[in-house]
Amino acid sequence: MSRPKRIAQQITLVLISGSLPLLAGCAGNPVPAAQVSTAQTPQPRQVAQSQPVPRTYGQVADPVADPAPVRLASNHPDQYVVQKGDTLWDISTMFLKDPWFWPEIWYVNEQIENPHLIYPGDILNLIWVEGRPRIIVERGGDRAVDRGDAIRVSPRIRYEDLDDAITSIPYSAIKAFLSMPSVLPTDQVKKMPYILSSKDKHLISGSGNTIYARGFRVAPEIGDVFNVVKIGDKLRDPDDNAVIGYDGVYAGEARTTRTGDPTSLVLVITTREVLNGDRLLRDDQTLPLNFFPSAPSRQVDGSIISILDAISVTGSNQVVVINRGARHGIEEGNLLTIFHKGGAVRDRFEGGLFDEKVNLPDEQAGTMMVFKAYDRISYALIVAATSEIRKHDLVRSP
Numbered sequence: 001m002s003r004p005k006r007i008a009q010q011i012t013l014v015l016i017s018g019s020l021p022l023l024a025g026c027a028g029n030p031v032p033a034a035q036v037s038t039a040q041t042p043q044p045r046q047v048a049q050s051q052p053v054p055r056t057y058g059q060v061a062d063p064v065a066d067p068a069p070v071r072l073a074s075n076h077p078d079q080y081v082v083q084k085g086d087t088l089w090d091i092s093t094m095f096l097k098d099p100w101f102w103p104e105i106w107y108v109n110e111q112i113e114n115p116h117l118i119y120p121g122d123i124l125n126l127i128w129v130e131g132r133p134r135i136i137v138e139r140g141g142d143r144a145v146d147r148g149d150a151i152r153v154s155p156r157i158r159y160e161d162l163d164d165a166i167t168s169i170p171y172s173a174i175k176a177f178l179s180m181p182s183v184l185p186t187d188q189v190k191k192m193p194y195i196l197s198s199k200d201k202h203l204i205s206g207s208g209n210t211i212y213a214r215g216f217r218v219a220p221e222i223g224d225v226f227n228v229v230k231i232g233d234k235l236r237d238p239d240d241n242a243v244i245g246y247d248g249v250y251a252g253e254a255r256t257t258r259t260g261d262p263t264s265l266v267l268v269i270t271t272r273e274v275l276n277g278d279r280l281l282r283d284d285q286t287l288p289l290n291f292f293p294s295a296p297s298r299q300v301d302g303s304i305i306s307i308l309d310a311i312s313v314t315g316s317n318q319v320v321v322i323n324r325g326a327r328h329g330i331e332e333g334n335l336l337t338i339f340h341k342g343g344a345v346r347d348r349f350e351g352g353l354f355d356e357k358v359n360l361p362d363e364q365a366g367t368m369m370v371f372k373a374y375d376r377i378s379y380a381l382i383v384a385a386t387s388e389i390r391k392h393d394l395v396r397s398p
Helices: 088-095 099-105 141-147 175-179
Strands: 079-081 123-129 132-138 183-185 194-198 210-214 225-236 243-258 263-270 279-282 301-307 319-322 335-340 344-347 356-359 363-373 378-385 394-396
Touching: 079 088, 088 099, 088 123, 099 132, 183 225, 194 279, 210 243, 225 263, 319 363, 335 378
Parallel strands: none
Antiparallel strands: 079 123, 123 132, 183 243, 194 210, 210 263, 225 243, 225 279, 243 263, 301 319, 301 394, 319 378, 335 363, 335 394, 344 356, 363 378
């Protein structure tokens, strides 16, 4: 099966001495991690004090406060050769007990022109610098010899083939959600083009009918494909009851046949009736997935407000929507811990206050990684689940 095509997007990293984030890939089955401090872990390779310390990229913790300890997984490898199909999430869990510390241990090799992506065949080496674990990458395989390191990634409207690049999470797990979204943030709905009328001025259109649409912010070209989406029920934030999104119902697919205002399209496929006022969403809603796992910049407390095509999930690789977004400090790549709310029970037994109400503790249920953040909502992928995950479960900073 061919790997999907992704939009190439340049990843801007801030140069700060003392720490650095990574952008990389990952192993298919993560190695179970145990709580082992770096002081207890044998040092696989020590960098001599006389050697120059590699430059680091990323955001450094407050220098006044003691940095949180980076805990290596109990059976971490000292060296790993990146394989095709790896993801960064799996690799970070292979090396680290707490995967969100991955930016703290990644070192950029200055010999490499573009250190922001890693590829199958690259070699990840665990070393020690001034008593702290670091991972450096060595270019491997044909890429280092035939293609060199001058691989640049820049923003593009069209997507280009990045089959070799290691992604943070599997694109296949979110492809259906992107092409047939079940939740649309309010700010996105306001920007979507809409169906004005049909060729025969019918109230209901179906496969083969010509429709006219307006509201395109970027003029489409003949042959461009759009999903037809019906705007459904309002989605409210359980914290303040504000409308933060809408249910989106896939109704079909339309192809541009004539440009202009209005634009003409033909309905190629319909799964339900298409009405005037229904919205159009470009069918190339791919995302750059070359970000690295990290903790949010500030404390996050939210909840799951939607689960794609399900009431609950029992495993990983399921898309969910949370009521936290960019305004709350959420960024792509952020990891959040999922909790079941403990609830309350009555203590009716001897030894306690009669009929006392006792709040049970929240129980950890899994981990999610944000792959798209809007103003007040975000899309996230469940990357690990220890129990059934349900709508309204809590999400918090790790």
